[in-house]
Amino acid sequence: xxxxxxxxxxxxxxxxxxxxxxxxxxxxxxxxxxxxxxxxxxxxxxxxxxxxxxxxxxxxxxxxxxxxxxxxxxxxxxxxxxxxxxxxxxxxxxxxxxxxxxxxxxxxxxxxxxxxxxxxxxxxxxxxxxxxxxxxxxxxxxxxxxxxxxxxxxxxxxxxxxxxxxxxxxxxxxxxxxxxxxxxxxxxxxxxxxxxxxxxxxxxxxxxxxxxxxxxxxxxxxxxxxxxxxxxxxxxxxxxxxxxxxxxxxxxxxxxxxxxxxxxxxxxxxxxxxxxxxxxxxxxxxxxxxxxxxxxxxxxxxxxxxxxxxxxxxxxxxxxxxxxxxxxxxxxxxxxxxxxxxxxxxxxxxxxxxxxxxxxxxxxxxxxxxx
Numbered sequence: 007x008x009x010x011x012x013x014x015x016x017x018x019x020x021x022x023x024x025x026x027x028x029x030x031x032x033x034x035x036x037x038x039x040x041x042x043x044x045x046x047x048x049x050x051x052x053x054x055x056x057x058x059x060x061x062x063x064x065x066x067x068x069x070x071x072x073x074x075x076x077x078x079x080x081x082x083x084x085x086x087x088x089x090x091x092x093x094x095x096x097x098x099x100x101x102x103x104x105x106x107x108x109x110x111x112x113x114x115x116x117x118x119x120x121x122x123x124x125x126x127x128x129x130x131x132x133x134x135x136x137x138x139x140x141x142x143x144x145x146x147x148x149x150x151x152x153x154x155x156x157x158x159x160x161x162x163x164x165x166x167x168x169x170x171x172x173x174x175x176x177x178x179x180x181x182x183x184x185x186x187x188x189x190x191x192x193x194x195x196x197x198x199x200x201x202x203x204x205x206x207x208x209x210x211x212x213x214x215x216x217x218x219x220x221x222x223x224x225x226x227x228x229x230x231x232x233x234x235x236x237x238x239x240x241x242x243x244x245x246x247x248x249x250x251x252x253x254x255x256x257x258x259x260x261x262x263x264x265x266x267x268x269x270x271x272x273x274x275x276x277x278x279x280x281x282x283x284x285x286x287x288x289x290x291x292x293x294x295x296x297x298x299x300x301x302x303x304x305x306x307x308x309x310x311x312x313x314x315x316x317x318x319x320x321x322x323x324x325x326x327x328x329x330x331x332x333x334x335x336x337x338x339x340x341x342x343x344x345x346x347x348x349x350x351x352x353x354x355x356x357x358x359x360x361x362x363x364x365x366x367x368x369x370x371x372x373x374x375x376x377x
Contacts, residue, residue, distance in 0.1 A: 018044035036368035115151035192241035217291035221276030311340030
């Protein structure tokens with residue numbers, strides 16, 4: 007699949023912009039703080055219905071404006087079909103438009119699938135479990151659009167249960183909410199664990215190829231409610247029983263103390279967490295391995311490569327890692343949209359992608375053809 011064109015209106019600091027994209031490599035060039043990442047974020051918001059960074063929705067609307075919109079024209083490489091996909095944001099929320107008609111998320115997602123690589127992604131290896139859960143959820147959503155509804159249902163149920171805990175609600179009412187939490191929580195756990203079992207060996211293989219020599223890497227899903235191989239019915243029962251056992255503790259703490267919202271993707275080198283053991287180069291290699299494994303899995307699953315959005319990777323990946331990334335994605339013949347502060351960073355990529363990129367200058371929220 008590829009993005010043919012995109013239109014931005016009052017998104018972040020972008021007042022108005024229209025961009026056509028190369029089928030292979032499009033580069034957005036400009037100094038920091040000018041809006042390059044905002045353009046990638048707009049594209050990602052259409053693909054994943056959430057921004058690259060965890061920010062409140064009003065922050066995505068340009069200051070002083072009532073609404074924002076990102077519209078893309080997307081072509082499928084397998085069917086040849088072209089769709090208009092638009093996300094509109096205002097004070098009331100989000101509106102999705104597919105081919106100029108209002109759409110629900112379930113039928114909107116999947117027409118544009120994108121994998122983003124940003125400097126913040128190093129937190130997957132270096133940071134806390136939040137970043138790793140986001141990585142898992144975003145990766146699964148790319149192949150299972152219905153995952154979004156399950157995740158939202160679980161989040162709403164946990165929020166409601168937490169309110170009851172804070173109000174010392176009647177135990178019978180808490181029993182009902184334990185059930186409401188357990189079912190979608192078990193579904194999320196099963197899907198995450200299955201994805202990690204599928205992706206883990208591929209991540210280990212890629213990491214061993216690009217981080218030689220390196221300690222043994224293990225990639226595992228750490229669930230707080232059950233064994234990774236259990237089915238949804240067993241996990242639901244186990245989760246519901248665990249919530250009942252933890253109720254006194256949860257009433258004291260006023261919060262739900264176990265479930266997929268607290269689980270982790272465990273990454274370890276030589277038996278120790280990457281947070282404690284990995285060098286800066288190993289952190290970079292591990293995140294690169296995770297992303298490459300995701301891209302290859304998506305290509306096999308979808309029958310075509312996803313769009314790859316690269317935000318200033320030259321600031322986080324050294325020359326060797328950058329070459330490894332592009333050598334790996336070049337055979338897929340997919341579309342790449344990247345940002346950089348220096349046009350010279352593109353010179354080393356040209357041999358890897360076969361031809362010169364389509365370039366745009368970004369300054370002060372304005373986009374223009376590169377001189």
